[in-house]
Amino acid sequence: MSYNYLKAAKKIVCIGRNYAAHIKELNSATPKQPFFFLKPSSSIVTPFDIRHKESKILPEDSSFHGLNEDGSNPGPIYIPKGVLVHHEVELAIVMDKYVSNAQPGDIKANDVFNYIKGISLAFDLTGRNVQFEAKKKGLPWSIAKGFDTFLPISHFIPKDQLIQDKENLQDAFRLVCKVNGSVRQDGDSSLMLNPLHKIIQVISTMVSLEPGDIILTGTPEGVGEVKIGDVISGELFYNGKQVVDMKFECKERPGPYEYRET
Numbered sequence: 001m002s003y004n005y006l007k008a009a010k011k012i013v014c015i016g017r018n019y020a021a022h023i024k025e026l027n028s029a030t031p032k033q034p035f036f037f038l039k040p041s042s043s044i045v046t047p048f049d050i051r052h053k054e055s056k057i058l059p060e061d062s063s064f065h066g067l068n069e070d071g072s073n074p075g076p077i078y079i080p081k082g083v084l085v086h087h088e089v090e091l092a093i094v095m096d097k098y099v100s101n102a103q104p105g106d107i108k109a110n111d112v113f114n115y116i117k118g119i120s121l122a123f124d125l126t127g128r129n130v131q132f133e134a135k136k137k138g139l140p141w142s143i144a145k146g147f148d149t150f151l152p153i154s155h156f157i158p159k160d161q162l163i164q165d166k167e168n169l170q171d172a173f174r175l176v177c178k179v180n181g182s183v184r185q186d187g188d189s190s191l192m193l194n195p196l197h198k199i200i201q202v203i204s205t206m207v208s209l210e211p212g213d214i215i216l217t218g219t220p221e222g223v224g225e226v227k228i229g230d231v232i233s234g235e236l237f238y239n240g241k242q243v244v245d246m247k248f249e250c251k252e253r254p255g256p257y258e259y260r261e262t
């Protein structure tokens, strides 16, 4: 189980509103063009895995102290005081190629395999009340999406493990999120409104993609709250076979922050 890939991510680009049923459940509008936002690499947290017991655990003050030498950053999810934290389980793709200004049609669906190093599973944790206020007032989403530990992410799955379906990666994945053992989200990557090849092409027309960059591809329906004391798990299936099963505990974020209206 390797987390080394996380050290190479110069940016983490997240697509919003990429599944119709999720757009509906939040009463959002379907974007006319794909839109995205960024998450800071300091929001990365990795599952606590006994195979990584040599690694340091996130310090109790919850600020980010950098990734371990092996790329991991095992620890709990920290819920900031007064923040309604929603889980959003998402397929993450990891870029292998530099891509800039790709034209529509330059990247075909069956090219995706050639553009990526591999994949992983992530949660795009969201302070929904913080985001709601930002949407209403036209403020950025950076805080809502970027608190420390708001990017729980799995080990890396290199693309040589995806060879069986390399012509059609789009339909090969199923994502599941459970909270305290109950299924909250269960969606197929085939339901994305903007498919993987279009996501790469469109982002590259505005922001150049570099090897190692991570793209989160949007969440299927079923988002909901995670609270202090909850255990959240994310599972990823490739052609029906489980390739990720990760768990995180939720704790209160220590420190002075408490959500207040801007």
Ligand SMILES: O=C([O-])CC(=O)C(=O)O
Pocket: 014, 015, 016, 017, 018, 019, 022, 026, 088, 124, 126, 131, 217, 218, 219
């Ligand atoms: O916060 C949102 O609803 C937008 C988003 O990240 C997603 O659709 O995955």
Ligand SMILES: [Mg+2]
Pocket: 014, 015, 016, 088, 090, 124, 218, 219
């Ligand atoms: Mg999301």
